[in-house]
Amino acid sequence: MESTRGQLLIAGPALVDPNFRRTVVLVVEHSAQGALGLVLNRPSESTVGEAVPELEGLIESEERMFIGGPVAPTGVIVLAQFADPDPAGLLSFDNVGLLRIDTSLEDPPAVVQARAFAGHSGWGPGQLDAELEQGGWILEPATGGDAFCQQPEQLWSEVLSRKGGSYALVARMPPDPSLN
Numbered sequence: 001m002e003s004t005r006g007q008l009l010i011a012g013p014a015l016v017d018p019n020f021r022r023t024v025v026l027v028v029e030h031s032a033q034g035a036l037g038l039v040l041n042r043p044s045e046s047t048v049g050e051a052v053p054e055l056e057g058l059i060e061s062e063e064r065m066f067i068g069g070p071v072a073p074t075g076v077i078v079l080a081q082f083a084d085p086d087p088a089g090l091l092s093f094d095n096v097g098l099l100r101i102d103t104s105l106e107d108p109p110a111v112v113q114a115r116a117f118a119g120h121s122g123w124g125p126g127q128l129d130a131e132l133e134q135g136g137w138i139l140e141p142a143t144g145g146d147a148f149c150q151q152p153e154q155l156w157s158e159v160l161s162r163k164g165g166s167y168a169l170v171a172r173m174p175p176d177p178s179l180n
Helices: 053-057 127-133 152-163 165-171
Strands: 007-011 024-031 034-039 043-047 064-067 071-082 088-093 096-099 111-123 137-141
Touching (some): 034 064, 111 127, 152 165
Parallel strands (some): 064 111
Antiparallel strands (some): 007 024, 007 137
16 A cells, blocks of 8 residues: 555546546545545635634634535544644645644634635545555645635636646546437
């Protein structure tokens, strides 16, 4: 098992599970015990101010909540780019990681940017490795620009285009090729 921590999982065209169709998932943790990720390109209709007003000191109230995945959809996870990575609960790559669950929101750590997610994506031991072997996911190193992109609806196509070659062709595929 090779860890994919800090990588993007880009849903391949054959991945039709509605939870992950055309998604880009940041792998926050991947070990022998399983994996945890956040879907980066599924903004919700709710704002942070509406859903979790307690986070307004850390994230602008008008910012959209994101749907991190189908696991624990009522739980909230904050992904942040930390000014100093020491207060992070778990780092995915560089200084990007998760806010510690015991962080005081009255005196939050300094962050460059942050985003709130309802739920997360999770895989049991060996499950993500098996999905990668079956070709359901395409891997690409994550960047801060991916984690906090301003146009999340375009992230799937943008990351595939960045990979180039045949991936760039997949990026231009219509959502339902049979209608083409």
